[in-house]
Every structure is written in structure tokens, then in C-alpha cells.
Amino acid sequence: MSLLPVDEALARILARVPPVISETVPLEQADGRVLAEPLKAQHNQPPFDASAMDGYAVRAADVEAGQPLSVIGTSQAGAGFDGTISQGEVVRIFTGAPLPGGADAVIMQEEADRKDDKVSFRSTVAAGRSVRPRGNDFAAGSEILPQGTRLGPFSLALAAAANAPMLEVARRPRIGVLATGDELILPGQTLAPGQIVASNSYGLAPLLSSFAESTEDLGIVRDNRQSAVLALSEALDSGFDILITTGGASVGEHDIVQDVLQDLGVEIDFWRVNMRPGKPLMFGHRGKTLVFGLPGNPVSAMVTATVFILPALRRWLGLAEAQPLRLPLAGTTTPNGSRRHFLRGRIVTTENGTVVLPIPQTDSAHLSSLASADALIIQPEDDPGGAEGDLVWVLPLDQAFQ
Ligand SMILES: Nc1nc2c(c(=O)[nH]1)N[C@H]1C(S)=C(S)[C@@H](COP(=O)(O)OP(=O)(O)OC[C@H]3O[C@@H](n4cnc5c(N)ncnc54)[C@H](O)[C@@H]3O)O[C@H]1N2
Numbered sequence: 001m002s003l004l005p006v007d008e009a010l011a012r013i014l015a016r017v018p019p020v021i022s023e024t025v026p027l028e029q030a031d032g033r034v035l036a037e038p039l040k041a042q043h044n045q046p047p048f049d050a051s052a053m054d055g056y057a058v059r060a061a062d063v064e065a066g067q068p069l070s071v072i073g074t075s076q077a078g079a080g081f082d083g084t085i086s087q088g089e090v091v092r093i094f095t096g097a098p099l100p101g102g103a104d105a106v107i108m109q110e111e112a113d114r115k116d117d118k119v120s121f122r123s124t125v126a127a128g129r130s131v132r133p134r135g136n137d138f139a140a141g142s143e144i145l146p147q148g149t150r151l152g153p154f155s156l157a158l159a160a161a162a163n164a165p166m167l168e169v170a171r172r173p174r175i176g177v178l179a180t181g182d183e184l185i186l187p188g189q190t191l192a193p194g195q196i197v198a199s200n201s202y203g204l205a206p207l208l209s210s211f212a213e214s215t216e217d218l219g220i221v222r223d224n225r226q227s228a229v230l231a232l233s234e235a236l237d238s239g240f241d242i243l244i245t246t247g248g249a250s251v252g253e254h255d256i257v258q259d260v261l262q263d264l265g266v267e268i269d270f271w272r273v274n275m276r277p278g279k280p281l282m283f284g285h286r287g288k289t290l291v292f293g294l295p296g297n298p299v300s301a302m303v304t305a306t307v308f309i310l311p312a313l314r315r316w317l318g319l320a321e322a323q324p325l326r327l328p329l330a331g332t333t334t335p336n337g338s339r340r341h342f343l344r345g346r347i348v349t350t351e352n353g354t355v356v357l358p359i360p361q362t363d364s365a366h367l368s369s370l371a372s373a374d375a376l377i378i379q380p381e382d383d384p385g386g387a388e389g390d391l392v393w394v395l396p397l398d399q400a401f402q
């Protein structure tokens with residue numbers, strides 16, 4: 001049986017991802033979205049030379065320790081001083097206020113002794129002190145956020161400061177998820193003999209949702225041709241950008257998903273990948289819809305979605321590929337066979353740095369071990385096994401890294 005190498009499978013998937021399409025969204029709705037165009041500043045920030053302190057705007061050359069100078073006015077944020085200061089003059093100024101003409105430094109009020117309309121300072125000051133020069137943060141016309149930036153609190157605050165009420169972001173795909181299996185019941189129902197509670201769709205939706213316009217749960221379809229044809233044709237006709245099935249991907253008589261998809265016009269790009277868990281992964285397309293047939297085993301479904309669908313979504317949005325981490329093992333790993341192994345692990349921070357602890361459980365139906373993991377250790381094909389301290393590649397499962 002020929003199994004496609006993992007890297008080749010990923011390359012084939014990424015090659016089917018369409019180019020980024022942009023749409024305009026208001027600033028308030030842009031959290032988590034990805035910029036489809038670089039963001040350029042419309043103005044200088046600050047727009048004027050501004051004081052960084054509450055104190056006095058001075059001509060630095062005029063200031064001598066203990067020598068009184070005349071206070072001729074006030075500049076406050078939103079109401080600047082409407083004149084120019086000349087030799088021997090200063091202006092009372094507040095944080096964020098425009099520096100008056102003629103001034104070139106600000107002395108904080110804690111270093112000033114004020115008496116009526118005179119003020120003296122305890123020491124001299126260098127020109128530029130406590131002044132934020134115009135355009136110091138960003139200059140009009142400059143690129144302040146590159147295309148492909150995933151917008152979050154800091155970049156959105158910057159976009160607002162740059163006076164950008166609308167942003168050009170990547171359109172996100174609409175995703176449909178369909179579970180297959182005669183044995184499946186919904187969470188909350190009572191288990192009859194031989195039944196299993198369906199879990200895959202409940203993990204896949206939150207795994208993918210932050211990159212998707214919507215993730216729609218299409219329910220459970222039974223393992224007979226008629227039901228599968230009905231459910232899959234409806235799903236394929238619903239205009240999803242990405243359709244995901246779980247289960248029925250292997251070689252048993254009930255594993256009919258691939259046959260039915262093909263009958264419905266899906267072109268299969270590949271089936272079966274040289275990995276564990278997740279070997280029976282299928283990928284195809286019909287028109288603009290990409291179709292992922294994930295294995296039914298819960299760990300296999302989540303691992304294949306992490307390894308293949310998340311990178312496809314990143315590409316869809318114009319995000320750079322997520323880089324795995326390089327970390328020392330905190331325990332041993334056993335020799336691997338010929339399939340690339342995505343081994344559950346936990347990232348642990350110790351006094352000596354960050355390490356990854358392998359979780360020995362490799363059963364592809366064992367969800368509690370996956371839930372206790374926050375990383376997948378990528379064990380290469382035919383790896384002889386690792387010792388504590390060996391450096392390994394690690395895919396963090398934490399969304400913050402994705
Ligand atoms: N003779 C062979 N048998 C199997 C092979 C093989 O190569 N030759 N591959 C094995 C591997 S590897 C995997 S993975 C599984 C994948 O099987 P399917 O994708 O056909 O999945 P099912 O048979 O439908 O289900 C497997 C397992 O997962 C449970 N399941 C299914 N859907 C869900 C769901 N939505 N939520 C929770 N659990 C689900 C299902 O009850 C089964 O226990 O095939 C091996 N067999």
C-alpha cells in the first residue's frame with residue numbers, strides 16, 4: 001500500500017488553496033482577521049511636536065540653574081499656546097500638548113520652582129528633552145502594518161491611532177463538518193449497547209473557527225449509501241469553501257465516504273498519508289470546494305486537522321506558515337516505524353528552560369491523553385528513538401501559537 005509522504009500531502013493541499021480575496025470590515029470587527037493589504041498611516045503621529053510631561057516648555061539655551069524665566073501662557077492637550085516664545089520666556093505645558101513655537105525642550109514640574117509668573121529650574125536641559133517629535137511614532141504614508149498581519153489588540157490600537165476606521169482583510173472560508181457512523185449518538189443522549197458519543201465535530205469546530213467565517217455542524221450521517229449520498233450531495237451543494245467529513249475513511253465495507261464523494265463529482269487528490277495517527281486521510285475537491293475526509297478515530301481526526309487543515313486555513317488568509325518549535329525532550333521516546341509519528345507531548349518550563357515531555361499513549365482513540373497534551377512531537381520516519389535532552393521538532397497545540 002503506497003502512503004503519501006506528509007510533506008507531499010501538505011504541498012498538494014496548499015496548492016489547491018485559492019489566492020487571498022479581500023473584504024472591508026470596520027475596525028471594531030477586525031479582531032483576529034488578517035490584513036489583505038499593508039496598512040499605511042494617513043498622518044504623522046504625533047501630528048505635532050508634543051510634550052511628554054506636565055511642566056514647562058522652554059528654549060533649552062535660555063535655562064540656567066536658579067535663573068527665573070517668565071511664564072507667558074499655557075499649552076494643554078487640545079488647546080495649544082497660540083504664539084511663539086522668545087528669549088527668557090517659557091510656557092506652562094501639559095502631557096500631550098503641542099510644543100509652542102520657539103520652544104525646544106520640556107522640563108517636568110518636579111524640577112521647577114514657580115513663583116507667580118516666574119519659574120526657575122534646578123539644572124540646565126538638553127534640547128529635545130521630554131519632547132515627542134512630530135512623526136516620531138509613524139510618518140504619514142509609511143507602512144505601519146504589513147499584509148498578512150493577524151490583527152489583535154496591539155495592531156488594532158495602532159490602526160485606530162492611524163485613523164483607519166475600515167480595514168482590508170482576507171475573506172475567511174465557510175466550513176461544513178459532517179460526521180459519519182451508525183454507532184454515533186449526540187452528546188446528551190443515552191448510550192445503547194455498541195454506541196459511541198460523537199466527539200469529532202465538537203473538537204474540530206473550535207480548532208478551526210478562529211480562521212473561519214463560519215463552521216457549520218452538518219450532523220451525523222449513517223453508514224449507508226442512500227443516507228451518505230443525500231447528506232453529502234446537500235453538503236457539496238451548500239457552497240462551503242471547505243467540507244470536512246470524519247469517519248468512514250478506511251478500508252472496511254462501511255467506509256463508503258470516498259466512493260460516494262467520487263460519485264458526486266469530487267476529484268480525489270490523494271488518500272492515505274504516511275503518518276500516525278491519521279493514515280487514512282483523504283483530500284479532494286469539487287469546483288471551489290476543498291474536501292477533507294478525516295479518519296473517524298478522534299485523535300486521528302484532531303491531529304490531521306492540526307497538521308493539514310490549519311496550515312491550509314493560514315494560507316487561505318495570507319498568514320505565514322506556523323513554525324514548529326525546537327525543544328529538548330524531557331523523557332525518552334521509543335523507536336518509530338516507517339510512518340511519521342505525531343506524538344502527544346506537554347511543553348514544560350523548568351529553571352533551565354523549556355522542554356517537551358512525551359506522553360507515551362499512542363492509541364488513536366484515546367482522547368484524554370490528547371486533552372492533556374499541548375503539543376505534538378514530530379518524530380521522523382524510522383527514528384531510532386530519543387533520549388532526554390535530544391532536540392525535537394514540536395507543533396504547539398496552543399491557539400496562541402497558531
Ligand atoms: N483493515 C484496516 N483497518 C483499519 C485501517 C487499515 O488500514 N486497515 N486503518 C485504521 C486506522 S489507522 C484508522 S484511523 C481507522 C479510521 O477509520 P475510519 O476513518 O473508517 O473511521 P470509522 O471506522 O468510521 O471510525 C473509527 C473509530 O472512530 C470512531 N468515530 C468515528 N466518528 C466519530 C466521531 N464523530 N466522534 C467520535 N468517534 C468517532 C468510531 O466509533 C470508531 O471507533 O481505521 C482503522 N482500521
Ligand code: MOO
Nearest residue numbers: 277278279300364
Ligand atoms: O492512523 Mo489511524 O489514524 O491509527 O488511527
